[in-house]
Amino acid sequence: MVMLLKKTLLLLPMTIYALACFYFSTTFTGEETEYYQKLILCAASILCNFYVLYYHYTNPPHPKFLMLPKRKLSIRTHVISGSIEVVFGVIAFFSSNPEIPATIMALSAIIGHVTSSFYQTPIVFGSKSVMIPGYLFCVGLHLYTAINLLLEPNSSFWLINTFLVLSIYVWCRVFYFIFTVFGLFKDNLYSAAILAAGVLIFPSVLGFAGNLFFILFVLGYNALYKLIMKPTPAEWITWTKESQRQTLIDEDAKELWVNNNLSINPDELDDQAVAAAVFAQLDTNKTGSLDKDELSYLWHEWQVPDSFINTFLARHTDSNEFNFTNFYEKIWQIKGVKERLKRETVKLECLSKGKNISNEEKCRLIFEQIDIDQTGYIDEFELKTLLLEWGLPSNEVEEYMRKYDENKDLKISFEEFFKMRPVWSFAYSDIILAT
Numbered sequence: 001m002v003m004l005l006k007k008t009l010l011l012l013p014m015t016i017y018a019l020a021c022f023y024f025s026t027t028f029t030g031e032e033t034e035y036y037q038k039l040i041l042c043a044a045s046i047l048c049n050f051y052v053l054y055y056h057y058t059n060p061p062h063p064k065f066l067m068l069p070k071r072k073l074s075i076r077t078h079v080i081s082g083s084i085e086v087v088f089g090v091i092a093f094f095s096s097n098p099e100i101p102a103t104i105m106a107l108s109a110i111i112g113h114v115t116s117s118f119y120q121t122p123i124v125f126g127s128k129s130v131m132i133p134g135y136l137f138c139v140g141l142h143l144y145t146a147i148n149l150l151l152e153p154n155s156s157f158w159l160i161n162t163f164l165v166l167s168i169y170v171w172c173r174v175f176y177f178i179f180t181v182f183g184l185f186k187d188n189l190y191s192a193a194i195l196a197a198g199v200l201i202f203p204s205v206l207g208f209a210g211n212l213f214f215i216l217f218v219l220g221y222n223a224l225y226k227l228i229m230k231p232t233p234a235e236w237i238t239w240t241k242e243s244q245r246q247t248l249i250d251e252d253a254k255e256l257w258v259n260n261n262l263s264i265n266p267d268e269l270d271d272q273a274v275a276a277a278v279f280a281q282l283d284t285n286k287t288g289s290l291d292k293d294e295l296s297y298l299w300h301e302w303q304v305p306d307s308f309i310n311t312f313l314a315r316h317t318d319s320n321e322f323n324f325t326n327f328y329e330k331i332w333q334i335k336g337v338k339e340r341l342k343r344e345t346v347k348l349e350c351l352s353k354g355k356n357i358s359n360e361e362k363c364r365l366i367f368e369q370i371d372i373d374q375t376g377y378i379d380e381f382e383l384k385t386l387l388l389e390w391g392l393p394s395n396e397v398e399e400y401m402r403k404y405d406e407n408k409d410l411k412i413s414f415e416e417f418f419k420m421r422p423v424w425s426f427a428y429s430d431i432i433l434a435t
Contacts, residue, residue: 084108085113088104088108093160106162110147114139126191131191134194137214142168145205149161171201174197179192187242257302279324282295362428367414404416
């Protein structure tokens with residue numbers, strides 16, 4: 001009886017709300033009604049904009065946007081131009097002479113928001129098979145509406161549509177927050193958020209078939225990707241899987257290789273036994289060691305970037321072959337920064353007892369985990385490990401070395417790393433405190 005009452009209390013108000021929505025949408029039709037529905041969506045987007053802009057201005061961006069001047073410029077341009085669009089869009093809507101504010105809004109979109117969004121597209125998280133074509137569709141639509149607004153600054157149609165397309169970025173953040181709070185789509189959080197934002201906005205801008213246009217674009221992009229790029233099974237897994245952070249080894253590609261090449265069940269063996277089976281499979285000449293060619297083959301199969309492989313091999317020029325101990329310790333057990341930092345929570349508790357941990361102690365905590373071989377400095381190999389995990393192209397490592405390696409010794413000392421505040425402060429708050 002109690003359970004029946006609970007279910008009634010749950011279903012009754014939601015049923016009334018759904019019926020009211022259906023009645024409103026099917027009874028009041030026509031261009032005027034659609035216009036007012038657009039305004040309702042704009043009003044909701046403005047409220048969400050306050051939340052998102054507050055978040056952007058009070059929380060540091062992800063380190064991938066801060067470590068190089070061009071990326072820092074990109075994210076600042078993105079936020080500032082988006083803010084200008086919101087403010088001048090509202091001014092234009094309520095103004096009796098909307099030409100000037102509408103023109104400013106359009107120029108801000110074309111020059112600032114569209115260009116910065118396009119620049120950021122290749123490094124998006126989530127499933128790249130959805131996120132990249134999804135972002136390109138949004139950016140293209142934003143550019144199209146903004147150009148038309150620039151040509152017709154008195155048009156409320158293009159003003160509202162430009163504002164609504166801009167709001168896709170806002171709703172991405174809103175849905176990401178909602179899904180996180182309710183624990184929804186945990187394995188596909190980034191992709192689910194942008195899809196939900198697009199599904200919400202596209203019909204209001206492109207009409208009833210808006211979502212169909214978007215879906216066909218995503219499917220068409222992936223079909224062309226498969227036809228032109230001809231990805232291997234492992235590369236296709238990397239392209240389609242959800243990735244909240246990048247790591248050195250694509251774990252899905254690794255699992256696929258193990259399943260295809262080994263007659264074992266990895267779930268029934270411990271980590272070292274699986275490593276031994278992989279080692280034996282690669283050691284085709286049964287010498288008890290692996291040469292660099294065998295190692296390169298394995299890492300290519302696991303989608304490890306070429307730049308990292310080359311750096312690793314150059315770093316171990318004195319080791320032409322790796323026995324199982326070296327293979328297990330130096331290759332198999334390379335873990336991401338996040339995994340290594342999780343083990344430091346006990347150390348953090350010790351540091352925090354009875355006092356506030358200083359910035360230097362926070363930085364030292366992160367530094368010691370990035371310094372894989374505990375040499376007291378971070379070399380090019382270790383920095384590439386970090387960059388990949390932050391979701392940045394590994395070929396930018398030389399730019400980072402030039403920027404932060406003040407004495408040009410190709411090493412990052414603790415003092416130099418302390419100046420890389422975007423990295424260690426983000427790692428401390430996002431990994432240590434969240435663990």
